Amino acid sequence: MKTLHSKIVEAKRRAPYIMRSLAVATDAYHAPETFLELLGQRKVRGYSSIWTSKNDYGERFVKGAWKRSIDLRGPKSNANQQIKFLRQHNQGDPLSLFEDLQEDEIGLFFETKALDDVDSADRVIIQLRSGTLNNFSNGFNPVWSSAEYDEKEDTIWYKEANLHEISVVGLASDSETFACRSRKEFDDAQIELSDEIEYFIKSLRKDSQLEARNLFARQKALFETNSHIALGKKDPLKKSVDYNYLLQNFKR
Secondary structure: OOOOOHHHHHHHHHOOOOEEOOOEEOOOOOOHHHHHHHHHOOOOEEEEEEOOOOOOOOEEEOOOOOHHHHHHHOOOOOOOOOOEEEEOOOOOOEEEOEEEEEEOOOEEEEEEOOOOOOHHHHHHHHHHHHOOOOEEEEEEEEOHHHEEEEOOOOEEEEOOEEEEEEEEEOOOOOOOEEEOOOHHHHHHHHHHHHHHHHHHHHOOOHHHHHHHHHHHHHHHHHHHHHOOOOOOOOOEEEOOOOHHHHHHHOOO
16 A cells, blocks of 8 residues: 655544645637627636646646546436536535547646526526636545655645536635634625525525524624634634535535
C-alpha cells in the first residue's frame, strides 16, 4: 500500500465530504457573446477546472484526473446517476445534466443541456447575466492514493478525483466562511442564507418540510444565542448549515 506524504494525510483529514476546486471565471477561455447566446437557449458553457490553477488548499489537478468519472457517469454513459449541474453546490437543487463534458488542453470543459424549467434555473440564468454568479466549481472527492506532494512548489497534485457535480457559484473555493464588516453586510448575508434555506426546504417532500423548518428555527435560535458578532471586528461569520446531513436524513 502506498504511504501517503504527511501533507496529503493532513489534507485528507481536513477534507469535507465534498471538496471544492478553485472557482473558474464564467468568461474564461470563451467569447462573452457566445456565452450570452447559449444562455438564451437556457444552456451554460465553461470550464470548471484549469490544469495550471492552484486552489486555496494548495492543490492542482493533472489532465486525466476527471477521465474515469466522465467515463462512468458522464453524458455518454448509461449511468442512472450522471454528473449533474448544480447551483452553489446544493445537491438538493439540480439544474440540468450535461450535453458535453470533456478534458481538453486547458482543463475540464462542459456544456449543459437546456436547464430544467424550474424557478432556481430561471434565477441562475438571471444571475449569470448580471454577473452575481460568475464562477464554476467542481464538487469532488480525491482518490488519495493518486495524490503526490511536490515539496518545491508546496503543492498536492491529484491524478484522479471522483467528480460528483459541477456548480455555478459566486465565491471561490473556500466559500464556507466569509467576513461581515458592517451591519449591512451582516443583514445581506442573513437574507441570502434565508433564501438558500427556503429553496432547500422547498426541494424536500411536503411531509418533511415542517420538520426542516423547525430544525432551522432551532438552529437559528442557538446561533443567535452564541453569536459574538460585533461591528468592526474581522472575525468571520461561519455558515453552520450542514446541507449534506440534511439531504441524507430527510426523505424525498
